[in-house]
Amino acid sequence: MIDPIGGEEIFNRLKLLKFPSLRPVRTRNSIQGLNQRHFETEIEAVLHARPGFEPDISTELHEQKHEELRLAVEDMFNQLTEEEQWIYHMLVDIGLSMRFVARALNMPKTTFARRRDALADKMRKLLLEHKIVRDKLGL
Secondary structure, eight states, X not given: OOOHHHHHHHHHHHHHTTOOOOXXXXXXXXXXXXXXXXXXXXXXXXXXXOTTSOOOOOHHHHHHHHHHHHHHHHXXXXXXXXXXXXXXXXXXXXXXXXXXXXXHTTOOHHHHHHHXXXXXXXXXXXXXXXXXHHHHHTO
């Protein structure tokens, strides 16, 4: 069993070092294989579509939508406070338990649970401000 005082000390040192929060990572994902056919431009996709059917999404349009989603997530993270980003990072990226984070912050578990729930609600509201997110979710 891990010594809880030692774990808390490590946690506090990470906090003092301002361990960075998760920021959206910009990577180029390959989209080949998403469509039955691969079209470079939207015009190409429309020209090859069967009459009465929606064209396959083009690489160009897919990358544009993907970039808009990345920007929406990045904007949401930029609107969070440094402490909110840190809490998200510790719970989601590092995978620490809510109980451990609450104890390290010298906060009752139920108080921290309310704070975590408020953070999740704030993140959801900030994301839904973006039309591209609402469109992706079908709202």
